[in-house]
Each structure stands twice: as C-alpha cells, then as structure tokens.
Amino acid sequence: MLSVEHLTKTYPNGTTALKDVSFTVQDGEFLVVIGLSGSGKSTLLRCINRLIEPTHGRVLLDGVDVTAARGRELRHLRRHIGMVFQHFNLVRRSSVLTNVLSGRLGYSGTLKSLLGLWTREDRERARHALDRMGLANKAARRADSLSGGQQQRVGIARTLMQEPRIILADEPVASLDPVLSHSILRYLEQLNKEGITVLCSLHFLDLVHRYATRVIALKDGVKVFEGLPGEIDRAKFQEIYGEEAQEVRATSVPTAATGTPISVPVQPPASPA
Amino acid sequence: MIAGLLSLILPGLGQAWAGRRYRGAVVFGAVLLAALVTYWYGVPAWRLAPAAIWLWNVWDAASLARGQERSAFVPVAAMLVMAYGIGWQVTQIDLASLTRNSGRAESILGPMLHPDFAVRREKTNTAWAPVEVPCGPHPPAATNTKDGATVTVAPDCGRLRDTLAVKATGLWPNTPTLVQWATPIGNRLALGAGFAAPLTVASGPDGTLEARIQIPPNALAAAPDPDLPLEHRVYLTQARAEPGFRLSENGRYVVEGIGQTLFLALMATTFGAIGAMLIAFPAARNLMSANWLTRSVYFVTRMVLNIVRSIEALIIAIVFVVIVGLGPFAGVIAITLHTIASLGKLYSEAIEGIDQGPLEAVRAAGGNWLQMVRYAVLPQIVPAFASFTLFRWDINVRTSTIIGFVGGGGIGFFLYQWIIKGDFRAVGSSFVAIALIVIVLDFVSARLRTRLV
Ligand SMILES: Nc1ncnc2c1ncn2[C@@H]1O[C@H](COP(=O)(O)OP(=O)(O)OP(=O)(O)O)[C@@H](O)[C@H]1O
Ligand SMILES: [Mg+2]
Numbered sequence: 001m002l003s004v005e006h007l008t009k010t011y012p013n014g015t016t017a018l019k020d021v022s023f024t025v026q027d028g029e030f031l032v033v034i035g036l037s038g039s040g041k042s043t044l045l046r047c048i049n050r051l052i053e054p055t056h057g058r059v060l061l062d063g064v065d066v067t068a069a070r071g072r073e074l075r076h077l078r079r080h081i082g083m084v085f086q087h088f089n090l091v092r093r094s095s096v097l098t099n100v101l102s103g104r105l106g107y108s109g110t111l112k113s114l115l116g117l118w119t120r121e122d123r124e125r126a127r128h129a130l131d132r133m134g135l136a137n138k139a140a141r142r143a144d145s146l147s148g149g150q151q152q153r154v155g156i157a158r159t160l161m162q163e164p165r166i167i168l169a170d171e172p173v174a175s176l177d178p179v180l181s182h183s184i185l186r187y188l189e190q191l192n193k194e195g196i197t198v199l200c201s202l203h204f205l206d207l208v209h210r211y212a213t214r215v216i217a218l219k220d221g222v223k224v225f226e227g228l229p230g231e232i233d234r235a236k237f238q239e240i241y242g243e244e245a246q247e248v249r250a251t252s253v254p255t256a257a258t259g260t261p262i263s264v265p266v267q268p269p270a271s272p273a
Numbered sequence: 274m275i276a277g278l279l280s281l282i283l284p285g286l287g288q289a290w291a292g293r294r295y296r297g298a299v300v301f302g303a304v305l306l307a308a309l310v311t312y313w314y315g316v317p318a319w320r321l322a323p324a325a326i327w328l329w330n331v332w333d334a335a336s337l338a339r340g341q342e343r344s345a346f347v348p349v350a351a352m353l354v355m356a357y358g359i360g361w362q363v364t365q366i367d368l369a370s371l372t373r374n375s376g377r378a379e380s381i382l383g384p385m386l387h388p389d390f391a392v393r394r395e396k397t398n399t400a401w402a403p404v405e406v407p408c409g410p411h412p413p414a415a416t417n418t419k420d421g422a423t424v425t426v427a428p429d430c431g432r433l434r435d436t437l438a439v440k441a442t443g444l445w446p447n448t449p450t451l452v453q454w455a456t457p458i459g460n461r462l463a464l465g466a467g468f469a470a471p472l473t474v475a476s477g478p479d480g481t482l483e484a485r486i487q488i489p490p491n492a493l494a495a496a497p498d499p500d501l502p503l504e505h506r507v508y509l510t511q512a513r514a515e516p517g518f519r520l521s522e523n524g525r526y527v528v529e530g531i532g533q534t535l536f537l538a539l540m541a542t543t544f545g546a547i548g549a550m551l552i553a554f555p556a557a558r559n560l561m562s563a564n565w566l567t568r569s570v571y572f573v574t575r576m577v578l579n580i581v582r583s584i585e586a587l588i589i590a591i592v593f594v595v596i597v598g599l600g601p602f603a604g605v606i607a608i609t610l611h612t613i614a615s616l617g618k619l620y621s622e623a624i625e626g627i628d629q630g631p632l633e634a635v636r637a638a639g640g641n642w643l644q645m646v647r648y649a650v651l652p653q654i655v656p657a658f659a660s661f662t663l664f665r666w667d668i669n670v671r672t673s674t675i676i677g678f679v680g681g682g683g684i685g686f687f688l689y690q691w692i693i694k695g696d697f698r699a700v701g702s703s704f705v706a707i708a709l710i711v712i713v714l715d716f717v718s719a720r721l722r723t724r725l726v
Contacts, residue, residue: 076639085630089633102638
C-alpha cells in the first residue's frame, strides 16, 4: 500500500506545483492521475520516488517512510518502485539489452556493474523481460533504431528488471500515436493484473475510462477529484479542466465496449491574457 | 541648456541629469579612455578625438534634455579613427621595409629554398701513419698499413714546422685526397696554405700518392708538456660519390626533433585527456547541482579551468623549464596542463549537453552516482570526447613544434638554434618537416572525427 500524506512541493523559483496532496493506493490498483498540463502530475510522481525532493509531507510504501530515507536506504526503496517515462529515457546509443540491464543497477554491486560484468542470472532476466514485451529479437539493436512504441516497451522491460511492487508511469503514451497507446497500456494492464500496482498519469480521458480502476485529478497542484472513472461527468470534467475546455471526439481511438461515453483529448484552455 | 553646461563641465553628467545614467556613464568612460590613450601615446593630433567626443557629449546632453536622442555616430567614429591611427603607429607598420631589405631577404630565403635535409651518399677511404713530435730517443717507424693502404712518413719524427715527406700506396686511384694532421687528442689540423686551407692531393692512376707537408705550428697547443714525445698522425681521406641519398647531419636533427615533437604531443594529449576526464565531471553543472557543496565544487573547478586555460602553453613551459630543466619534459607538463583545462571545459560542456532522461532512469532504478555516470552519461559522451581529443591532439602537435623556442623540447628547440646560428638551410628543412606533419595530422584527425560523429 502506498500512501501520500500532505505532499507539498515548492520549486526554488517559487512555483508551488503540489499543495497538500493526500491519497492512498491499495495494492493491485490501476490509479490514473489526470489534470491539465502544468497541474503537477509529473511533480507528484517524481516526489513518490524522490527524483524530486518534496518540500513537505510524507510518502509511505507499506509503512516505510520513503521521504525519510537517505543514501543506500533510499536506493533500495527505489528498487521496488519502477518508473516509465513519457520520453522513454533510453540511452539512444546503447543496445536494447544494455538499456534493459541498467534497470538492475539497484541490485548489482558497484564495481561489477562499472566493469559491465552482469551475472548470467541478470542476463537471463533481461532476455525474459524483453520476451514478455515481444522484443526478444531486438536485444542487440541500438535503442534509437526502434520505433517509439518499441522503445517504450524497452522502457517497461527495464522497469521489470527492478521486480517492482509498484510502477509509476508518467504519461507513458503521450509521445505515441493513439493505436500504440493502447498497445502500451495493455502491457501495463497485464502487469497490473499480475499484481503490480500502477500509478499512471494520462492526458486522454477515453484511456482513463478504459484502463483506470480509480482516478485522481489535480488542478494547479491541488487534488480536486478522487473516485471511479465513471464518476467524471460533464460538471466534474469542467471543474478539472476549466470552463473553456473543449471536447473533441477522438473517433480514431478504439474504445472499450462498456457503454461509457467516448471521451476526449483535452485542449488546454487558452491562457488568461 | 543646463544639461549641456553640466556635460561641458563633466562629460556624461548632463545625460545623467536628463535621467539617462547608463548613457552618461558610457559617455564619461569613452571620454576618459580617449583622453588617457591620447595622453599616453603623446601625439597631439590625436587629442582631437577626445575633444570631438566632448563636444558631441555637450550637444547630446542638451538634446536629451529636450527629449531628443542623438545618434552615436560622431563618438564611435572618433574612437575608431583614434584606435586605428594610434594602432598603425604603435605596431610600427612600415610597408616600405618589405622591399627595402631585399638583399637580406635573399640571403635568408635563398638557403631556405635549399633545405638541408639529405646529402648524396658517399663512401670514404682513410689511411694514416704515426709521427712522433717532438723527437724522442727512439721514435717508432712512421708507417702504417690499413685495409691494404700503406702510408709512410719520412723522417719518423720532427719538431714544429719541420718538413715531412708523405708517401702512400694502395689508395683509390685518381681520387682527390684530403691530407690532415691529427694531434694526440684527435684534433684535425689543416695542412694547406697558411695552415688554414685544407690540403688536397690527387692520387695517381696506380693508387699512389706523394706529398710534402709541414708539421703545423699549433700541433702542440694542447700538449701538457711540449718536450714530451707523443704520437701524432697524418691522415689521408678519400671520398667517392655513391648512388642515392642519405640524411645529412641536420636532417638527422630534424627527424629527431620531429619525433620528439610527435611523442611530446602524444604524451601531453594522453595525460591531458585523462586529467580532463577526471575534472570534467565535477565541472559539469548538471551532475553537480545536487546541493550547495557540490555546486561550490563545480564553481571552483570551473574557475581553475578558466584561469589555466587563459595561460598559453608557451608561458606555462617557461615556468616548467625553470623547474624541471630544459627539454621535452617541461613541454609535456606545459601542454598537459593546458590540455586539461581546455579539454576539461569541452568535456564538461559535452556532459552538460547530454539527454537527462537516462540519468533520471538510472536514479529511479536505485543506481548510485557512479553507476549513473557509467550507464547514462558515458555512453552519451564517448563520441564527443573522442572527437574533441583528436582535435586537441592536432592542436598539441602544432604547439609542440614551437614549445622548443622556450626550451620545451621538440623540433622548435633545434629550429630556434638554427635561426640564432643563421643556418637557414636547416631552418628551411624544419619548416618543410613541420608543414608536412601538420598537414598530415590535420587530415588524419579530420578523417577520424567525421567517422565518430
Ligand atoms: N524544475 C522546475 N522548476 C520550477 N518549476 C517547475 C519545475 N518543474 C515543473 N515546474 C512547474 O511546476 C508546475 C507543475 O509541473 P509538472 O511538470 O509537474 O506538471 P504536469 O502536470 O506534469 O504537466 P505536463 O502535463 O505538461 O507534463 C508547472 O507550473 C511547472 O511550470
Ligand atoms: Mg508532466
């Protein structure tokens, strides 16, 4: 169980990106974070694994205070928290296999990893992870020779090397076209069904309806909604995205046949003059 | 009006009074600079420049007070005219001198166009006989046979200026033969007119030679005791041209100097690159922004790099020549230091320019700082590092060709001495050699670099 308590982040330049945000995520949930661009989604996810240092508040993973951990203790906690990035964050010049193996760095000894000496077990694990992502034959390729969807799958394979209990996914499909979005999210959904908790920020509401088990919404760093995807009606939608939000039917996006309304990519409201 | 008056008293004051403090400060600075420069170089005509700016400044201040801004054409033009005028004078530009000394140019360029690098191969044949000077009680026979050539001198001994008869058989036939006197310590003395010119005698068609010589008056100049009988020698030397060329003596020095230069550049580039790699990481802002401690490490290393980089390798070499002595080692240290500073800056900028994403990914996976550098930073920077290093190697070869001028070893060391000695044929051959290696390295390093990117 992950609980976030009164999380606040003020950047050195004075921007307060998160204001007193609290929520809990039960094991096995697929929690989606929505909100406009700049509402603090990335800041929230990065505060959870302390890539960004929160200003106030606590993050507890199964009762262990992540925010209080230092040095080695923090690195060991991070091993349980996988992360998937919008821009994949692969080393473009390195091979797919090396990129995947780098997900194991939290477990391997410093000296051995500096020399590039990976155990047979680690290599096995990497091949297995690539296999699960349908990339078994791409291990030796340079990462930047793969398509965007394949690169994101490499990113997920890298995360799997951590044997994570929870995966933080920061707009994992925002750099991909809608069809690929579903393919990536289905991989995450599969992992979720196998018991990994997923915390994912998304821009497209139809994806939220299709994959989320629960939703929280941020607006200007404040949590303005927490509930089931079905509870986001027109009024809630306007509250989250502002009065001027426009709805555009995204007909190209396949939707689940659940009867939930086809929903929309959101155009951010025009910035106030 | 008031503004104009104020500016008449103190340039820039009027502008400041009209609310344009910055403009005022610039105007004041310009007048002050122009006045100081013209005062220092002391040519009265140039005082027109500060005067013109002063006048313009009064006009400008008056206009500004009326809300009108004057173009800065007049002061800028005055400054430029002054700068180029004084510059011409200070750098002593004298175009006529280019043609005035054509004789001198010829005496330098002539030999330089005949570089002393190789000479025709030749074969020599030497033979000698001992002569005792002065005569002892039992002088040994003045005859000796070597490689089939026999030289006999009569009488067997003598005093200074005595006349001796030299006979030889078994020499190369019909060949000019140099006849020389050799003292016991090996000094070769000429036996021609006035004991200053060489004495050359042709051998006969049967390989025999006859000559009359006088014992040189200075044959005992270095003797510890002029009454002690010692063995001197008469040397016969024949030379014959052979096909092909060999390195001349200076040619050998050129080769040695070039070799030293290349190795000097290689060592300095290698040591410099290693040093730069170590220092580049603490000098990269993106790796050092974690807290105030690492940030101050960043600032200090950056500052040191900037200071060292601003000192020419040639000047660093002067210091190290004093510390470690003349020779290539001083050059290696100087160029290494300069390389660390300049490569360190380039490396750290390459590090700052990398994609931050992979760094984030390694940290998120629980990796530590070293692992982050190894797996997220290094793969991104290796090509850029290699390319910068090759480029630096190229520059270092150029620097090490001249570092010898201050005693830092390499071809420059020889070049400097040849210039002082006035041996312009050797100067010419080192110019050719330097140009050749610089062109070749330029080409090679450019080729390698395009492959890397
Ligand atoms: N390093 C930073 N320094 C200062 N301000 C920042 C920094 N990173 C983000 N911010 C600000 O914090 C706020 C929240 O940013 P954040 O990136 O968390 O939003 P987001 O919801 O992820 O947006 P997006 O959908 O565009 O990714 C924004 O106003 C942003 O400008
Ligand atoms: Mg974001």
